[in-house]
Amino acid sequence: SFTLYIQSRRRRQRRFAAKFEQRPIELRSDEIVSGVTGLIGNTPLVRINSLSDALGVEILGKAEFLNPGGSVKDRVALRMIDDAERLGLLRPYTGSRIFEGTVGSTGISIATIARARGYDCTIIMPDDVAEEKVKALKALGADVERVRPASIVDKKQYVNLARQRAAKFGRLDSTDKSSPNSKKKRPNIIESNSASVLVTTTASRVEFDMEDPHSKDEYLSKPRGYFADQFENRSNYEAHYNGTGPEIWRQTNGRLDAFVSGAGTGGTIAGIGQYIKSKNENVVIVLSDPEGSGLYNKVKHGVMFDRKETEGTKRRHQVDTVVEGIGINRLTNNIDLALPIIDDAFRITDAEAVSMSRYLVKNDGLFLGSSSACNLVACVKLVRRMGWAEGQKVVTILCDSGSRHYSKPLLPRFTLMSALRNDEYLRKAHIPMDPQIVEDLLLPL
Numbered sequence: 001s002f003t004l005y006i007q008s009r010r011r012r013q014r015r016f017a018a019k020f021e022q023r024p025i026e027l028r029s030d031e032i033v034s035g036v037t038g039l040i041g042n043t044p045l046v047r048i049n050s051l052s053d054a055l056g057v058e059i060l061g062k063a064e065f066l067n068p069g070g071s072v073k074d075r076v077a078l079r080m081i082d083d084a085e086r087l088g089l090l091r092p093y094t095g096s097r098i099f100e101g102t103v104g105s106t107g108i109s110i111a112t113i114a115r116a117r118g119y120d121c122t123i124i125m126p127d128d129v130a131e132e133k134v135k136a137l138k139a140l141g142a143d144v145e146r147v148r149p150a151s152i153v154d155k156k157q158y159v160n161l162a163r164q165r166a167a168k169f170g171r172l173d174s175t176d177k178s179s180p181n182s183k184k185k186r187p188n189i190i191e192s193n194s195a196s197v198l199v200t201t202t203a204s205r206v207e208f209d210m211e212d213p214h215s216k217d218e219y220l221s222k223p224r225g226y227f228a229d230q231f232e233n234r235s236n237y238e239a240h241y242n243g244t245g246p247e248i249w250r251q252t253n254g255r256l257d258a259f260v261s262g263a264g265t266g267g268t269i270a271g272i273g274q275y276i277k278s279k280n281e282n283v284v285i286v287l288s289d290p291e292g293s294g295l296y297n298k299v300k301h302g303v304m305f306d307r308k309e310t311e312g313t314k315r316r317h318q319v320d321t322v323v324e325g326i327g328i329n330r331l332t333n334n335i336d337l338a339l340p341i342i343d344d345a346f347r348i349t350d351a352e353a354v355s356m357s358r359y360l361v362k363n364d365g366l367f368l369g370s371s372s373a374c375n376l377v378a379c380v381k382l383v384r385r386m387g388w389a390e391g392q393k394v395v396t397i398l399c400d401s402g403s404r405h406y407s408k409p410l411l412p413r414f415t416l417m418s419a420l421r422n423d424e425y426l427r428k429a430h431i432p433m434d435p436q437i438v439e440d441l442l443l444p445l
């Protein structure tokens with residue numbers, strides 16, 4: 001009966017394909033855009049044909065891998081730089097430098113935009129992220145620093161290190177206290193409407209006396225270090241609340257039943273989720289969380305950690321799975337914005353995510369990154385749990401392309417040193433890549 005099911009599915013698929021593939025190849029838009037930043041956003045929603053046909057429910061992915069920097073993070077990087085310029089924390093062509101701690105995508109986006117906007121950038125990342133990202137960063141002219149993955153409480157953890165480097169950069173002497181970077185945690189960006197502009201960032205307070213027109217100018221004329229801080233920076237959330245969210249609403253004519261997303265910084269699910277909830281609070285907002293992340297527990301049980309699960313392990317800030325970019329073990333400003341609007345969560349295994357990524361290549365010709373695959377597994381599980389089968393619409397984010405992760409699920413860095421250092425690498429070497437796992441998820445109940 002399984003063969004029969006597959007045959008009927010293939011037949012249905014061909015009928016659907018005929019209906020949907022009569023579109024001539026044309027430009028995404030016929031307007032002329034200004035520079036590389038003009039290419040960011042306004043991405044299409046793509047119907048995932050194999051999954052949609054098998055489920056009878058429309059599974060639509062926001063094709064963020066089409067952004068010029070190759071991921072959803074272009075939107076965030078652009079918004080963070082725009083806001084920093086607007087708040088007077090950065091001025092182009094002054095030798096200023098943007099610092100960020102990232103597992104990669106945000107770094108690539110910052111590097112792409114930094115060049116177009118007249119900045120240098122330093123990207124600090126853990127040394128176990130996919131090699132492709134490092135190559136891309138170097139090709140874009142970024143300075144890359146790789147550190148041993150460490151717990152968030154360590155000074156040498158990559159986000160902490162980026163903060164420190166930014167604080168030191170451009171300080172001409174110890175009396176220059178105006179650098180907008182400090183060790184202050186969980187900051188916010190505030191703007192006052194008084195005579196002076198008060199900016200509180202991840203750093204400290206910068207006060208420009210508006211009575212003295214030279215004060216801001218003088219501050220900005222020196223090369224400055226700016227710590228972008230995607231985890232805590234509200235611009236991250238704003239990029240999605242004002243951009244991706246409204247785009248999805250427009251593209252679906254407000255008719256969607258669920259939105260599914262993972263969370264790394266939390267900006268995507270917070271911004272899009274809040275926008276959609278503001279329009280229709282009945283749309284279900286669902287978190288797809290990889291194993292090892294504390295968010296699933298937080299959503300389901302109100303606490304991040306189950307004692308038993310974490311006993312004896314050193315808690316890492318980014319979750320150590322094949323799936324890159326989503327899952328986190330601490331709360332951030334952007335996660336805080338997301339938690340109130342998340343209705344449900346699924347925990348997705350590495351094997352499920354990797355299998356989904358192979359399944360999509362085999363059936364749809366879509367080579368997506370592991371976090372996109374993770375999101376799509378959650379979409380299938382959601383549809384099954386809800387018992388949906390007729391024309392409902394589930395939207396998710398296709399964060400980046402598989403080409404950025406190619407080396408990781410297929411060729412885990414399995415060296416003697418890595419094996420000695422961390423037995424996670426051994427586990428990663430044995431991830432099954434079995435499209436059957438997805439076929440099983442798709443079987444009618």
Ligand code: PMP
Nearest residue numbers: 263264265266267268325371399
């Ligand atoms: N997918 C990938 C590949 C990512 O790099 C990230 C960001 N770390 C995400 C998903 C998650 O997005 P967000 O940070 O907005 O939660």
